[in-house]
Amino acid sequence: MKSNNQTTITVIAIAIIGALIFSMFSGTPPAISFALGAMLTGLALHFMQENKTPILDELDPSQSSKTLYVGNLPYRANESDVKNLFAEHGDVFAVRLMKDKRTGKRRGFGFVVMNSQDAENAIDQLNNQEYGQRTLKVREANEPKNADSLDLE
Template identity: 80%
Template sequence: MKSNNQTIITAVAIAIIGALIFSFIHIPSSISFALGAVLTGLALNFMQTDKTPSMTETETSQSSKTLYVGNLPYRANETDVKNLFAEHGDVFAVRLMKDKRTGKRRGFGFVVMSSTDADGAIEQLNNKEYGQRTLKVREANEPKNTDTVETE
């Protein structure tokens, strides 16, 4: 549970008020401490319930899709591709593939963007002219595991 200054101040205020109330009642200090701790915990839990986003909101805000982008101009760099896709949503990463031997770009890459924006970007950018080339944009396939060989 994250705590901010307002939560800490509220917890201290509840503890002080609880201490004042319990000081007028003649009960052992260990019991008054336990009651104060329980009441403070309940109060903090109540305060946090309406401020904490639900699990589905958190998952939605952080989910992403990887898109394959093919037929890119060889002179396009990561910044160019990121700016192109940023017009259609949140872009988290861009990776353009290069030839291992020569270091030159191979004309395709991958863009990681928000899953809520990915379908719109595919629709808007697939078969679009960019740098005198027609882009091919689709959702990327899962990488194949070459270590696992199935035998029948």
């Protein structure tokens, strides 16, 4: 189950409420009450996620997306520049350019998420084309082998 800030805040809030209820009615120490509240909240969220229909099943197949790898980008190119470039060839949902962790400077490659139907056209039109005095490399991105080892910043 993916966690985001809103889910985390919700879980903590429910756990605190659970701790208060347990400590008021059962006389247990607050730490144990908090742990019980957190466990019950986790179980409830787990069962809610199991019964939820995956979002991808609800999408129109014509709106599915593909992630493209874009390499050999000019270092001065930003997300907006790359989005505008790819938008000429179809619907662009997101652009993520990789940066060096220590310096914050762009590393010259990134990823573009776009409509599946438009992705092949973008690859055909932009791969090996010059952009900002550099020859772009555009292809469908590989799935990450281990999400924990990715260096996204």
